[in-house]
Amino acid sequence: MVDRISNLPDELLCHILSFLPTEFAFRTTVLSKRWTPLFDSLPVLDFVYVRRVSTHPLMSTDHPTFDQFCRFVDNIMLSPLSTNQPLKKFCLSLTQKESSLLNFKAWLEAAKRRRVEELHIILPPFDLIHLDHCRTLKSTIFISQTLVVVKLEGLQIGTDTSSVHLPSLKTLHLTCVYFTDQNDYINFLSACPNVDDLEVEYIFHKKKKHDKIKSFTLSKLVKASIGLIYAYEYYKLLQASIGAMNAMFNGIRNVQFLRINVMRKAPFKVMPVFSNLIHIELVFCNIPTHWDDVLELLQNCPKIQILFIKKGFQFQFFTHTVTKKGKRKRSPEQANPTFSSSSFLSPPTEPTMVDRISNLPDELLRHMLSFLPTKFAFITTVLSKRWTPLFYSLPVLNFDISTSTDHQNFDQFCRFVDNIMMSPLSTNQTLKKFSLFLTDKESSLLNFNPWLEAATRRRVEELHIILPSFDLIHLNHCRTLKSTIFISQTLVVVKLECLQIGTDTSSVHLPSLKTLHLKSVYFTNQDDFINFLSACPNVDDLELAPISHKKNHGKIYPYNAPEGLNP
Structure with missing residues (x-):
């Protein structure tokens, strides 16, 4: 065996030894005289x-x-x-x-x-x-x-x-x-x-x-x-x-x-x-x-x-009190001079709890509620009259229904979304993000265009729609989005999955759009698909999963990718 490690440069060996605890690095000095000066020049100690x-007799x-x-x-x-x-x-x-x-x-x-x-x-x-x-x-x-x-x-x-x-x-x-x-x-x-x-x-x-x-x-x-x-x-x-x-x-x-x-x-x-x-x-x-x-x-x-x-965690200090005779005395819980941590589970010192959260500014409360699923944020409306207008002016709405065969639950979900999106209390409130996530197959019968039109009127910036997978043979009009929904100066992000875009996409106009993700989206023909993409001149993030359309023997319009696009 040839000792090649000892032939490495001093700088490299010192760097390797610096990763060891110093007491272990010191043991290398017994290998040979080559290693002794290395230890004295370690950069890390x-x-x-x-x-x-x-106390075990067998333990060293x-x-x-x-x-x-x-x-x-x-x-x-x-x-x-x-x-x-x-x-x-x-x-x-x-x-x-x-x-x-x-x-x-x-x-x-x-x-x-x-x-x-x-x-x-x-x-x-x-x-x-x-x-x-x-x-x-x-x-x-x-x-x-x-x-x-x-x-x-x-x-x-x-x-x-x-x-x-x-x-x-x-x-x-x-x-x-x-x-x-x-x-x-x-x-x-x-x-x-x-x-x-x-x-x-x-x-x-x-x-x-x-x-x-x-x-x-x-x-x-x-x-x-x-x-x-x-x-x-x-x-x-x-x-x-x-x-x-x-x-x-x-x-x-x-x-x-x-x-x-x-x-x-x-x-x-x-x-x-x-x-x-x-x-x-x-x-x-x-x-x-x-x-x-x-x-x-x-x-x-x-x-x-x-x-x-x-x-x-509370930091327990060990301090002393002074008696009348001037002698220092420790309290029983301070007998050991150590620091310890313990969670504070004691009740509040005030005699009654005061609702100070409700006194926070509207902007801060809305920002906090926007991190909750919408169905949970809605529960705050029962706290007091102070919270009701806050809910109807939330900047983020996230509607999600889990898979269920209970038709009554699905109907309740639809009425819940209707009451929020169609409420006159929310008509003039700016909406930053609208998300709709439906996994139940019966949700394919839902006509949700009025909700999206309401979101567009509220100048929505992000639109996320996810529907369950569909059968092209039995594609129904209920999951077809109107092209007029995509005439917007404010939309910045659009993510669509498993739905159809309506005809006449030549009217689509999305000058502010930066992110466009389309997955399993159906167009009437290829021209409508090209028109839709051409209406997004400033997009810089594009994702296209399988796109479907009817076979078209007409003219195919050219599509020029926007500058700076990273597909």
Whole structure:
């Protein structure tokens, strides 16, 4: 056997080894002297320590102790062989409580000297009362021209963050990070002018009454996930002041994608105008009751396209109360200094539930209802008189009947569609999309042209009609669409399946049509088919499944495909 792997270039071997956990990559040094210098120049170092405890007599207990782990990292990070080797990524993950006694700042300083680009530090949860200096990072570590990604969890940032300078940073994630005061936190964010991905969750700082809160702006921010800031005073956690939250949201007002984790009453009333925001997620850790604040937030988002609201998990903090004698005492549920998550299933704190959804703007309610099947959206009309006109002005109507042999059900379906499409309440309402999906064979007896004509009068933009397969021998007039339906300035999308287009298609006029899908569609003759296609000069998406027509011995008109068409 010939060792061809060792003959590969150093760069390729280092790249391969970088995908292994560092402790496994280290084992390659026993292969030969060829591999030893490779390990010292690895571009990615990932150190993970997890205490392995086994009481089974047959299970191996030959696992490194915490001291052995520390010596292992020391030998790698402080080795003179690796001093001048550039480092792309440095990861340190410690899950044991004893790791809080670790002074790892020398490792980070060594990574900084190696021009590290990504820094990932994860420490176990800390107790704010007994926060030790060992897990405090010096601010000087964050004076770097090369750092692009910083992800920190479970540690403290040292004082004087005004010296922090991270001009190349693009991604910043902070979870359970402690700052000396609010302005140290603001200074840290201000030192990252080019960050475009920001996640801050459970930020702690000491409460100072007379500090003036600084302002900052992250003008290049695209994506942000924001949790609340907590001030720490006399062993108690306090939600950050309105001024602090105002400074935070003003600093990220250029964001396009925003996620907010709400622990207590939402701070939406201090929101600035988010002129670029198109996607927002609101995660409530208690049953949301303050819909007025949500509405005010949405009014400050003129370009919003997606609103996502969900229930999250509550973060249980371990804090202390102070007795009259000045002694600190933990509550029973706070006995273990750990963070846990539990779903919030407790009832609302308010004595009575208030209908705040009905107070949302009509446009927002209609947009929400348009995602429901029409038969479900109709059920909202029984809530109150407030909802009835909303239903009749829905921009999307989707009528779907499942296969059934119950004639009474089919008749009820037809009356249901009649009541909606022919209602005088909906006559002048603009319709964005009309869909009709019939799978029952008896539906072939249905004359649905009046529904489509009503949709055309409402300036419909998308038309989707799907009928069950038909027999050309027994094709009936009921599934024949009138050509006049296709005289429209507003139709942009037309998708038809298993039906017939009426004669005299020379009158068809669809100047705005972009998408045309025809599947198992029957035309009277080939000329009618060509006329129909020619009436769509701007179509750029065309799908034609089997098209049927009677044999025609007359003249065949030429058909020129529109420019830019991708059939």
